[in-house]
Amino acid sequence: MIILVMVTVYMITSNTLAALPNAHGNLSSDMFASSNKCAQCHAITYEQWKGTMHYNAYEDPFYQKEVLAASSDTQGIVDEFCSRCHTPIGVVSGEIPPIDGSGLSSIAREGVQCDICHVISGSNGTGNAPFVVSPGNVKWGPFDDSKSAYHGSKYLELYTTSEYCGMCHYVTHPLNGLVVDDTYTVWKEGPYAKEGVVCQDCHMTSGITKFVANPGRAGSGAKKREHISTHEIVGGNAFIPEVLGEKGYGKMAAERLEKAATLSIDSLQMGQRGDNISLNISITNSGAGHKIPTGVSEIRQMWLAVRVKDASGRQVYNTGDVNANGTVGDAKIYNTVLGDAQGQPTLSFWLAQSILEDNRIPPRGTVSEKHTFRIPDDVTYPLALDATLKYRSAPQDLIDHLFGEKVHEVPVLSIAEMSVNIYEDGETSTETTIPATPGVGILGTATILLCAAHYYMERRKI
Template sequence: MITSLFTITCNVFAATPTAHGELSSDMFTDSKKCAQCHAITHDQWEGTMHYNAYEDPFYQKEVLAASNDTQGIVDEFCSRCHTPIGVVSGEIPPIDGSDLSAIAREGVQCDLCHVISGSNGTGNAPFVVSPGNIKWGPFDDSRAAYHESEYLELYTRSEYCGMCHDVTHPLNGLVVDDTYTVWKEGPYAEEGVVCQDCHMTSGITKFEANPGRAGSGAQKREHISTHAIVGGNAFITEILGEERYGEMAVERLEKTATLSIDAPQIGQRGDNVSLNISITNSGAGHKIPTGVSEIRQIWLAVSVKDGSGKQVYNTGEVYDNGTIRYTKMYNTVLGDAQGQPTLSFWLAQSILEDNRIPPRGTVSEKYTFRIPDDVTYPLAVEATLKYRSAPQDLIDHLFGEDVYEVPVISMTEISTNIYETEEAAADAATPATPGVGALGSVTILLCAAYYYMERRET
């Protein structure tokens, strides 16, 4: 084990990252050529957030704001993950992309990913790229007619993803994205579960083999990594018209967390009732949310209605203008130089709060309400874990009001009832005879009567 780690350290991390302007964009292969032999993989990738890493309209608005606020200091820093070819070829800056080639606009593109020949660690994109006829990957027995193939263990490890999915502020060293670090220090890393097991398989939040071939004519394998590599972004995918990736993002969010609720079964009019609701990060190897977690929003919406549908208690409701009725938000709060909250990570000097939920971690919240004197029983208690990619007012500020509505996604939900008496609770808990409703009951009575009359006549 020690020898293996030593080898990895020497061969993967003892390299100087490819510098700005060191290469030319015409040294990279257009993804359309890759599609000729890797059609399935190309189809999985085209339209994803990696494919759109540069064209993402939210990123373009944010990076322009960051450039203006820092006099261009972060131009290369931000672009290194969003248009890596644009940086290593020197086509960024200018930050507006006016000098970008078509291949650099492809974002995190096929050839860029498979000519990474090493890395100088993780965080802030310390990759080494060696464009040419050799393509690196996770197999040590690949053969291809168009190019040479080489195995690099880095492609099988979370450190590959950690090159971009761990970000430290370039000026003050503040960690503004700790996705890889949290994984490394958490239970999934201890169990040998890597990023690719959840994000490059059909299992969504667990490994699931995907038998197939890496390319036309290639040998069949027990598992070929899928390349949609979806996270939780169902907002930008919608803007870009990439519905299938939006649907995949929603499905992933729905499998990320679980809820439990502790509530009294009986409650009398005038009583103060307490609900304890727990959220468990049951499906993510990193904290939820992650990435640009200062703008991500996860919260609990809790509703209590009486038997007539009258609202008794409500928190976490989203109003028509996009604001959220007061509730705790599970995300990161960054502080600027004056110690005030900021959504602009490039202006951040500190972390004021970190309310995210760690992998396999559980947080609990208490909610208290009074049962009205005129209530109709039973009381229906519902708790829903909600997710939004960004605050509505931030999107309105960047794009203008009424241009885009940020979708609110229900990650998971749970419900229970509160009854007036133990007898009512017991009646509700008694399972009904399967398939027997009002009509079924009448049918049973008629059959019984017919049977009785037949017996009398005989």
């Protein structure tokens, strides 16, 4: 009975895919140009793209492990579904399946490459890669006056909109319609869209959290323009670039994460020995037009690590450390929790049938955590409180399961930090601690917020 149901679903899914533009196998891979050929005239853009997660969309070792597991769990139902964004040429040319990549041409292994992006001549909406591609001598793009001696050029407004990105960065489950990646729709319904800020303004300029013009030429011999989109298109994945030896892109991802959030602390300035101290630490999504984390948010992990020490270095309070086995100790994890058919949490989105929890932080949204600790009777003042917002791309035990123990260590990044001191009643504060990443902290809510605002403005040169 289960096999019959799976076969029936597969037939439905196949028919659905066949109804999409450029369905499985209706083109051939030799109709597309290799990115090496594009590099001859677009060298700067090519070098920006080479090594990125788009470049490695198929070669990403985490993706390859996951898609094999998904294929096994679903008897191949999701093979074309997943591959449509990770090796689009492989899908439209019929080289996937087999899902193990044994039938892929070298050009299909280029992932999200130059030609597949610039022969998109239309879209059948947003989500699940409904692109229309027209391979050939004409290349589409965001300029209405482009001229090339090598190929034809056409303008398509789609390239200037978030809907272009939303083709792949909005994913619904192919069988039950569950939204498993809401990056595009959160932007669409959020404040940035209302202000006219599109994905490209943050992800295709050097401004990171705001648009910064990049004057130059799109290619050799092309006219000089006030802005040429950069093609690193980095998100928050600092793990896989490091695994692939692309440390530069890992560093760029870490820098982007550091601009995503800020911290503030509301706490008492004074505390007597034996007192129970309660404080609120707030996290604000101050730099992302989507929720943080986003993307495959069921495996992303973001949390607060809070530590209090007295002047002698004695630990008074501690939460959010990474344990020796790679788990996060006693901290709230900000991510999405997916539920399987039995209502149990699952990290496998292809098995998901519900969302059990979503505590991610929306654009310009703020969440607050309450932390309470007792000041020991024999404490040495002042107490130093350090709050750090941590992030990693995947749980360590998941990576150990996929690759084997101690093969890859998932980096834990500090993306925002804040420090304050707590003094004994009658003691005078003589200094302010300024953290290394966004946020400024001294005791007292009003002063904290004023200093944080000033520091935030200076950091971003607004």
